[in-house]
Amino acid sequence: MRVERVISDENDSFPVGMRVLAVDDDPTCLLLLETLLTKCKYNVTTTSQAITALKMLRENKNKFDLVISDVHMPDMDGFKLLELVGLEMDLPVIMLSANGDTKLVMKGITHGACDYLLKPVRIEELQNIWQHVIRRKKFDRKDRNGSGSQDKPYIDSSEAAGLGNVDQNGKFNKKWKDQNEDEDEERDENGHDNEDLSTQKKPRVVWSVELHRKFVAAVNQLGIEKAVPKKILKLMNVENLTRENDASHLQALFLNLTDLVTALPEKNQLCGKPASQYGGAAALGSVDSTHLQMGTMNGLGNFHTLAGPDQIHNAAFRSFQHSGVLRRLNTPAGVGISGLPSSGLVQLSPVQNLGNTSTNQSKLQSFVNPGNHNANILQGMPMSLEFDQLQNNRAASHVGQFPSVDNATVLPVSSISGSLIDAGCSNSPLLGVTSNSLLLEGSSQLPTLHASNLRDSVSGFPNRSTLSDFTSIAPASNQLHGSKADIQDQAFPISCNAGKIISSAPQDWNAPKKDAPYLSNVPSCSINSLRAVNGDMAQLGQCLDQNNPIFNRNVGFDFVDPLSIKCSEGENLAMEPSVIEKEGYLMVQPSRQGSYIPDNEGENFAMEPSVIEKEGYLIVQPRRQGSYNPGNLGSLEDLASAMTKQDHDKGKPTDGDFGYNDYSLRTCI
Amino acid sequence: MLGSGADRLRADVNRLLAFLFHQGILDEQFLQLQQLQDESSPNFVSQVVNIYFQESEKLLRNLRSLLMERKLSDYKNIGIHINQLMGSSSSIGAKRVRNVCVAFRAASDQNNRTGCLRVLEVLEHDYCFLKNKLHELFQ
Numbered sequence: 001m002r003v004e005r006v007i008s009d010e011n012d013s014f015p016v017g018m019r020v021l022a023v024d025d026d027p028t029c030l031l032l033l034e035t036l037l038t039k040c041k042y043n044v045t046t047t048s049q050a051i052t053a054l055k056m057l058r059e060n061k062n063k064f065d066l067v068i069s070d071v072h073m074p075d076m077d078g079f080k081l082l083e084l085v086g087l088e089m090d091l092p093v094i095m096l097s098a099n100g101d102t103k104l105v106m107k108g109i110t111h112g113a114c115d116y117l118l119k120p121v122r123i124e125e126l127q128n129i130w131q132h133v134i135r136r137k138k139f140d141r142k143d144r145n146g147s148g149s150q151d152k153p154y155i156d157s158s159e160a161a162g163l164g165n166v167d168q169n170g171k172f173n174k175k176w177k178d179q180n181e182d183e184d185e186e187r188d189e190n191g192h193d194n195e196d197l198s199t200q201k202k203p204r205v206v207w208s209v210e211l212h213r214k215f216v217a218a219v220n221q222l223g224i225e226k227a228v229p230k231k232i233l234k235l236m237n238v239e240n241l242t243r244e245n246d247a248s249h250l251q252a253l254f255l256n257l258t259d260l261v262t263a264l265p266e267k268n269q270l271c272g273k274p275a276s277q278y279g280g281a282a283a284l285g286s287v288d289s290t291h292l293q294m295g296t297m298n299g300l301g302n303f304h305t306l307a308g309p310d311q312i313h314n315a316a317f318r319s320f321q322h323s324g325v326l327r328r329l330n331t332p333a334g335v336g337i338s339g340l341p342s343s344g345l346v347q348l349s350p351v352q353n354l355g356n357t358s359t360n361q362s363k364l365q366s367f368v369n370p371g372n373h374n375a376n377i378l379q380g381m382p383m384s385l386e387f388d389q390l391q392n393n394r395a396a397s398h399v400g401q402f403p404s405v406d407n408a409t410v411l412p413v414s415s416i417s418g419s420l421i422d423a424g425c426s427n428s429p430l431l432g433v434t435s436n437s438l439l440l441e442g443s444s445q446l447p448t449l450h451a452s453n454l455r456d457s458v459s460g461f462p463n464r465s466t467l468s469d470f471t472s473i474a475p476a477s478n479q480l481h482g483s484k485a486d487i488q489d490q491a492f493p494i495s496c497n498a499g500k501i502i503s504s505a506p507q508d509w510n511a512p513k514k515d516a517p518y519l520s521n522v523p524s525c526s527i528n529s530l531r532a533v534n535g536d537m538a539q540l541g542q543c544l545d546q547n548n549p550i551f552n553r554n555v556g557f558d559f560v561d562p563l564s565i566k567c568s569e570g571e572n573l574a575m576e577p578s579v580i581e582k583e584g585y586l587m588v589q590p591s592r593q594g595s596y597i598p599d600n601e602g603e604n605f606a607m608e609p610s611v612i613e614k615e616g617y618l619i620v621q622p623r624r625q626g627s628y629n630p631g632n633l634g635s636l637e638d639l640a641s642a643m644t645k646q647d648h649d650k651g652k653p654t655d656g657d658f659g660y661n662d663y664s665l666r667t668c669i
Numbered sequence: 670m671l672g673s674g675a676d677r678l679r680a681d682v683n684r685l686l687a688f689l690f691h692q693g694i695l696d697e698q699f700l701q702l703q704q705l706q707d708e709s710s711p712n713f714v715s716q717v718v719n720i721y722f723q724e725s726e727k728l729l730r731n732l733r734s735l736l737m738e739r740k741l742s743d744y745k746n747i748g749i750h751i752n753q754l755m756g757s758s759s760s761i762g763a764k765r766v767r768n769v770c771v772a773f774r775a776a777s778d779q780n781n782r783t784g785c786l787r788v789l790e791v792l793e794h795d796y797c798f799l800k801n802k803l804h805e806l807f808q
């Protein structure tokens with residue numbers, strides 16, 4: 001296959017079609033892995049034996065882009081396979097294990113794994129593994145024996161940053177520039193060096209442990225300041241090693257060390273911060289320069305301790321405590337200490353997982369009844385319809401019942417918000433969960449929603465208590481399909497909002513005039529980005545927990561049951577969709593009518609579906625008003641459609657109607 | 670008519686699943702399995718689960734015979750079996766079985782034979798329960 005075509009193919013569709021070799025002796029896991037990888041659109045080959053895997057890899061080095069292997073295999077230790085693959089084929093290898101013991105993870109790192117995943121593997125984790133391939137290609141180039149596929153700008157910036165020491169900088173810069181200039185013609189603009197590798201004639205230098213030790217010893221002997229490739233070469237006294245080899249190895253080491261060290265103080269930040277932040281930053285080069293600029297002497301200082309690998313390990317691995325996230329320590333070969341890949345990238349992108357999993361999990365633990373993995377919470381719950389039993393548990397279970405959303409990704413809450421966006425209400429609604437406020441998070445796509453949502457969410461309620469229940473977060477969860485982007489982009493006050501709204505609901509029920517308190521709750525919720533979602537999750541959890549007692553109490557509220565809304569011709573109630581737009585909350589207030597509520601005929605309340613559409617929330621609240629439009633509220637569905645299409649006859653949410661209406665949650669008395 | 674039968678069936682299935690979730694026997698990983706099932710792999714869940722059954726029974730049998738040995742010393746092998754059972758159980762969402770495996774691993778790490786035997790019994794029991802329920806599910 002021609003190099004150009006391969007490059008263009010890879011460029012166009014990568015990571016789609018990335019060729020993965022999956023090795024696991026457990027057929028259950030292997031089948032699952034294969035299916036998951038296929039779902040991620042990779043090109044998967046599986047085998048249950050390490051030996052077969054090696055054979056396949058050896059017969060054609062370019063056949064695969066990435067290897068995923070189980071740690072415990074009968075015919076060969078996973079770590080050994082890892083080493084061999086790293087040494088011979090230089091492919092990124094991801095370890096997989098049911099055992100997340102730190103020692104094992106450590107072992108994976110030291111043997112060169114670029115990641116360490118724990119079973120059960122989730123699809124989200126697999127969706128990101130292609131990063132390792134890209135990263136590897138870019139970083140390996142530096143260590144190539146004159147392969148030359150190096151981005152000049154990239155190297156310059158990282159050199160400058162990483163070396164820190166100006167003198168050193170100058171010296172190395174000069175050296176690298178020389179080298180780079182020589183290798184200009186060999187550069188592959190697309191940055192794919194696999195083809196270069198296969199076409200290049202020079203034998204690659206494999207940095208074995210021995211070689212590396214010599215290198216380190218030589219550098220130490222010379223001293224950092226004087227460690228020049230030429231001298232190192234002389235000291236090492238190894239045949240077939242060129243100055244370029246030494247130069248590139250040295251550079252790689254420096255970059256790795258600097259990254260490693262600079263990452264340490266940030267480790268907490270890394271872990272705490274949301275994935276998106278780092279994911280976005282994980283662009284080649286950009287992160288690196290940032291990182292490299294930071295620690296300088298540290299990096300150099302550590303270099304001196306290279307001779308004592310343990311020290312580096314300790315320093316480095318402090319930041320690895322959490323996770324199965326590993327870095328590839330050695331660039332050229334799966335060898336011990338030497339190169340932490342100069343990946344601000346490696347650090348960051350796995351953290352993405354880390355951030356997601358650890359923080360989310362901890363926050364969601366108390367939150368979801370059946371689920372342990374937050375990411376999985378809302379996935380695939382086709383049977384949420386029948387989760388009545390679960391409902392009665394904790395409020396958290398409400399979340400757990402949310403209809404599946406493919407990407408609920410991190411947070412159920414986010415999915416709640418996201419869900420509102422899509423209104424593909426074909427999902428099973430939350431029966432009975434409900435609660436007071438229907439927080440429908442609306443985006444600009446608001447229209448679609450709510451009809452079935454509302455209906456569904458209401459259906460489980462006892463006759464009365466419906467509209468009040470609307471304000472619950474639960475129905476919102478119906479819409480978990482919100483796209484990830486939507487979720488992430490939207491503000492997330494839902495958690496605090498929900499809690500506040502809900503908690504204020506009871507009070508407001510009997511205090512019609514207390515709009516202020518209610519409203520004041522709304523503004524007080526800050527709009528957070530996805531980053532804060534974790535925090536929100538916790539809040540949401542609390543909110544939901546609070547909901548339980550509230551939910552129970554709601555029965556006492558005479559909430560209008562949209563389903564039982566009757567058209568009352570005699571009544572002269574106009575349905576005004578009052579649309580309240582407050583910090584992105586979309587409040588839909590169905591206006592209540594006298595006849596709307598079976599036992600409230602004397603009253604003259606109008607339930608207006610007030611639809612507030614913003615990126616935020618769609619909150620449906622029952623409202624007392626004077627008018628009711630029969631045409632609108634024939635059913636909950638109509639209510640929703642009234643809210644959504646703004647062209648319903650009367651009493652629809654009109655576009656301009658964004659006034660603040662008196663919409664505390666009130667009983668429809 | 671057909672519709673209502675199918676609905677009832679689905680309702681039963683859902684109820685059973687809800688029960689299993691509630692009891693902590695299954696977790697959301699099972700849901701992920703279900704999500705992977707689609708037109709291109711219509712029997713994915715039952716396929717995976719059946720493989721799981723086959724493998725697990727082998728593992729359990731081996732574990733029992735290992736533990737029944739007169740002179741039990743091969744805890745390492747036991748550990749390997751447990752690890753595999755744990756991995757596959759967690760992969761299909763068999764939460765309870767997986768948790769018992771954790772306890773099993775702890776006992777085996779301490780070379781505690783009695784403890785291991787006790788846990789093995791619990792494991793076998795929970796596994797059987799899971800198997801029965803899942804069979805019901807797939808009916």
